[in-house]
Amino acid sequence: MQWFRYYHETPTDPKWRAVAIEAGVPVHAVLAVWDCMMVNASESSARGTLEGWNHRVTGAAIDLKAADVEAIYNAMQGLTLDGDHLTGWGKRQRCSDDVAARVKQHRERTKQERNVTPAEGNVTGTDFPLRAQTPDSEHIQIPPPPSADTSVRVKGADGAAAVANRFLELREERWPNDTRFPAPLITLRTEAQQFLDSGGTVELLGEVLERGMATWKSPSPPRSLRAFAESVADRVAEFKRASEQPVARPANKSVAIMAPGIIDRMTRIRGRLRLYRDTGKWDYGSDPAPTHPRCGIPLKVLEEELGQDFVDKHHRGAA
Template structure:
């Protein structure tokens, strides 16, 4: 039987949720009502289609693709028990507080949790007697509560759950993720997002609609720009990351590339802080005037001359995680191809290997 569930405001601003397409997000929220009180649902695309999208033209295959999208984002996990497959909402216990849960499906370990004993008077003669002998004031309190319940339903009600449950949720849950900054995005953030969308759509034109909200993308791009990145630098990282993306579903947000972007920005800042970045006449308050790839060129020339690549410089050129743009590598080594090694590396051991 379907149940009423709680949804928190931070759901709308979660980067993890924003990784998924709008249809997958709708499936994720609606399937909560059909999960048992452990957040478990049978792994059946046809059943989910009938429960969540009864009036839509989605096929079971479409729903199965949405489920795979949610699994890839870490919002669901799939497991098998006794030959049957199940889906479990990974953050269920953190966000759903249920006083008297009812469990129907096995956990990943195979056990079905025992339902807690319900606090009821039962049907024994003594219990009936206790009910009959309640004082008028007790019975009146129950009647008043019933009347209040009916009145509450007629008025605009607060979010799902009673005051005690909400208090416990507020105590257990971290502060909600602040929403993306409002207002007009900077031209740099717009350019970075345009580069991401263009690279993604060029590789996966059939998934052009799978994209996070534009405001979210621009806010994430602005964070990397504020951290010291440049439009050119971020664009190069995005294009390489999209080109080398290995997951079956495409990235839908810059948050999927945040580690690559943050590492490259940090490397850029270290290069600027390494000295020689300011003009001789520039004051301490003048903006930095330096090519962000000068240090990379120096390292490439060192590698070409000695055959040695220092591990602290990151992955060696040709590796898919190398942070040096291809165009910079080709400036120094015009005949470079993946797998190429400098002649000096033949007699060198260590970093060039």
């Protein structure tokens, strides 16, 4: 900790006059020694106690004789000192002033609160495959709609908790040493629930947060999910448009029908491609990166999200 409290009444405290009379030195010399003691006690491993105090070195620093510093030290015993301990330190200097310790305690409490959330069911949707299966050329395969237990559109307390926890995880990864507090966990969950109620999904919100944190330009970290409200609104609107498109039966039976499950999966793929476009990072386990020859993402989707030059360079050119 790099500072300590210095109160307004310190320079005019009558105790310094009593010490000055006993030590036979001016009052300003007593104040100078006391200031050095406060700094020493603040920097000590056991704050509030003089550590490595040296009358001669202190005197040289403030232009006093070592004997005068020692006389002041002795005269302070019983008034402001008890041996090498500053008697008023515990009352005048508060433990809460240590910001680093307070932030550490806050993060530990938040981590414990996050670990209390129910673990049943998958609320992140991360176990869904990245690539759609190749349809049978002789049959039209329509994937069944996801069940209530595995749907990525989770709207309960678990979903809100998952989004809030993801926000805190990403914030901690991007700003590991920042001492500014995020919004309370209950506030983050409330905001997450509002986004879910507006039509978003846990996975969609997670993608918005990942992209938003990766491209955040301010030196100060976002305090709450409200910082990404506009991005969430845009992605939810895009998701709704894709979900509401009519499912038309194609004339060519070798082409798979884009059922809701496929649409949602392609929306997720597009979100990952945009994050890759903005950051150059692709961290999705065993799924090949867009530059890999075995990438299973349709070339049309790659071209729409990453550009024709990208596809020509990494896929058409390679072929």
